[in-house]
Amino acid sequence: MNLTGNWHGFYGYGSGYDLPYFGQRVNIKALITDINGSFTGKIEEDDSVFSTKLNATIKGFVEDGFISFMKQYQKYPIISDDYSSIITYENKTLEIEHEGILDENNNSIYGNWYIMTENNDEIASQGIWLLTKI
Numbered sequence: 001m002n003l004t005g006n007w008h009g010f011y012g013y014g015s016g017y018d019l020p021y022f023g024q025r026v027n028i029k030a031l032i033t034d035i036n037g038s039f040t041g042k043i044e045e046d047d048s049v050f051s052t053k054l055n056a057t058i059k060g061f062v063e064d065g066f067i068s069f070m071k072q073y074q075k076y077p078i079i080s081d082d083y084s085s086i087i088t089y090e091n092k093t094l095e096i097e098h099e100g101i102l103d104e105n106n107n108s109i110y111g112n113w114y115i116m117t118e119n120n121d122e123i124a125s126q127g128i129w130l131l132t133k134i
Contacts, residue, residue: 001104003034003062009131011113013050016125021079024050030058030131037062043071052077052087062102067109071096098129108132 007030013021026048032041041058045051052073060069073096075089100111114126 001102001107003032003039003109003133006031006134007109007131008134009108009110009129011129012127014125014127016115016123017079017127021050026051028129028131032058034062039069054089058098060098065102067098067100067102067111069098071098071113100129106132 008028009030010025010027012025013023015022027046028043029046030041030043032039038061039059043056043058045053045055047053054073054075054077056071056073058069058071060067073094076092076094077087077089079087094115096113096115098111098113100109102109108130110128110130112126113129114123116122117124
């Protein structure tokens with residue numbers, strides 16, 4: 001299945017997030033260009049209390065039904081500990097790793113995402129994601 005086209009879906013906050021974020025979903029839209037199993041694209045999030053309100057770029061590959069890509073924001077969103085300012089931004093990039101499967105029967109790709117700690121030795125936070133081709 002070629003990934004080129006428009007997609008819609010969501011990502012959900014999992015371990016590493018406290019309430020009220022844990023379990024929340026953010027709706028997303030993606031535009032993907034696939035060339036022989038390697039792809040690039042852009043992701044736009046719906047504006048909500050739980051979204052970062054930033055667009056992101058993606059770059060990855062599909063091989064034998066396995067999908068892997070990196071999503072990158074040009075700013076680093078921070079959720080305040082007391083939730084008073086919900087999300088603020090630092091001037092550094094945020095990279096989020098995504099892995100999953102290509103589900104041709106449902107015209108979808110889905111899996112898990114995770115953010116590593118600053119020294120990349122363990123997962124700081126993670127969740128799930130799903131995109132369905134329009």
